[in-house]
Amino acid sequence: MYPVNLILDDKPCLVIGGGEVAYRKIQGLLAASAKITVIAPELLEKLSAMHEKGLFSWLKKPYKQGDIKGFFLAVCATDDENINKLAAAEARKEHILINVVDRLSLCDFAMPAVIRRGDLLVTSSTNGKSPAMAREIRRELEKFLDTGYAPFIEKMAVLRQEAMQVIPTFRQREEFWRSTLDENILKMVREGKVKEAEGKIRNAISSFGT
Numbered sequence: 001m002y003p004v005n006l007i008l009d010d011k012p013c014l015v016i017g018g019g020e021v022a023y024r025k026i027q028g029l030l031a032a033s034a035k036i037t038v039i040a041p042e043l044l045e046k047l048s049a050m051h052e053k054g055l056f057s058w059l060k061k062p063y064k065q066g067d068i069k070g071f072f073l074a075v076c077a078t079d080d081e082n083i084n085k086l087a088a089a090e091a092r093k094e095h096i097l098i099n100v101v102d103r104l105s106l107c108d109f110a111m112p113a114v115i116r117r118g119d120l121l122v123t124s125s126t127n128g129k130s131p132a133m134a135r136e137i138r139r140e141l142e143k144f145l146d147t148g149y150a151p152f153i154e155k156m157a158v159l160r161q162e163a164m165q166v167i168p169t170f171r172q173r174e175e176f177w178r179s180t181l182d183e184n185i186l187k188m189v190r191e192g193k194v195k196e197a198e199g200k201i202r203n204a205i206s207s208f209g210t
């Protein structure tokens with residue numbers, strides 16, 4: 001497996017099926033601001049409510065050959081093996097990235113378990129060996145990550161710009177961040193001492209080269 005984070009903003013993405021699994025995958029696609037179309041003869045009630053809010057377009061019908069054309073990415077989440085195979089074959093022909101929920105062998109990509117905190121994205125996957133373990137590891141990591149790292153990324157984005165003004169080369173900046181952003185700083189962030197952590201980094205930037 002090769003990890004990438006796809007940029008889906010407003011890109012046309014298709015979900016085939018309107019059941020529990022489709023619901024989970026749609027939530028993930030919405031979190032990535034994809035432009036979603038769902039093809040399914042019926043939707044779960046919670047999906048109908050989302051459709052009424054305008055969160056995705058719905059083609060109320062069974063999937064038919066050719067429906068996949070023009071999409072950037074597709075997720076096939078039906079309980080019909082023939083549809084899964086048809087969609088996978090068509091996606092391959094049309095060069096559309098596809099995920100078939102219960103068939104890794106038909107997938108171009110698999111969904112990991114996801115933790116999102118602002119711009120921080122942490123994922124867990126098991127190469128399809130145990131989605132239940134991917135989920136439990138995600139839950140364990142959530143406990144560790146809900147300690148202030150995500151808001152600190154906003155501070156880091158500003159500090160990074162400041163460092164760029166002062167530290168001239170990429171190599172020097174790489175070296176600087178590897179030595180400055182150490183375990184002590186992370187510990188301060190976890191303990192809520194954000195101002196202190198920020199101050200320490202700012203001092204290191206201003207004393208660079210002295």
Ligand SMILES: C[C@@]1(CC(=O)O)C2=NC(=C\c3[nH]c(c(CCC(=O)O)c3CC(=O)O)Cc3[nH]c(c(CC(=O)O)c3CCC(=O)O)/C=C3\N/C(=C\2)[C@@H](CCC(=O)O)[C@]3(C)CC(=O)O)/[C@H]1CCC(=O)O
Pocket residue numbers: 024025028099100101102103104107109110111112113114124125126127128129130131132133134135138
């Ligand atoms: C991570 C997560 C993301 C998501 O779906 O958004 C995800 N599955 C999740 C949950 C989950 N899925 C299943 C269970 C029941 C327990 C169990 O079987 O373990 C649970 C646990 C639960 O729900 O409690 C059943 C299941 N899933 C697949 C098969 C088929 C097979 O294995 O052949 C079967 C058996 C069906 C059957 O028995 O008939 C296949 C896939 N599921 C994947 C992803 C991909 C590989 C990810 C990886 O690398 O690990 C892959 C290959 C394709 C894909 O769907 O992308 C999400 C957790 C989200 C979270 O909570 O954070």
Ligand SMILES: NC(=O)c1ccc[n+]([C@@H]2O[C@H](COP(=O)([O-])OP(=O)(O)OC[C@H]3O[C@@H](n4cnc5c(N)ncnc54)[C@H](O)[C@@H]3O)[C@@H](O)[C@H]2O)c1
Pocket residue numbers: 016017018019020021022039040041042043044061062063077078079080083101102
């Ligand atoms: N529930 C899980 O956690 C889970 C996990 C992994 C895999 N699976 C497998 O994934 C599949 C979907 O699971 P689910 O729980 O969402 O099932 P579900 O029965 O809730 O949903 C299936 C959906 O597919 C739609 N559908 C059926 N034929 C269609 C067609 N021709 N075109 C478009 N839509 C069609 C149905 O209308 C329904 O909305 C099942 O095969 C299941 O075994 C389930």
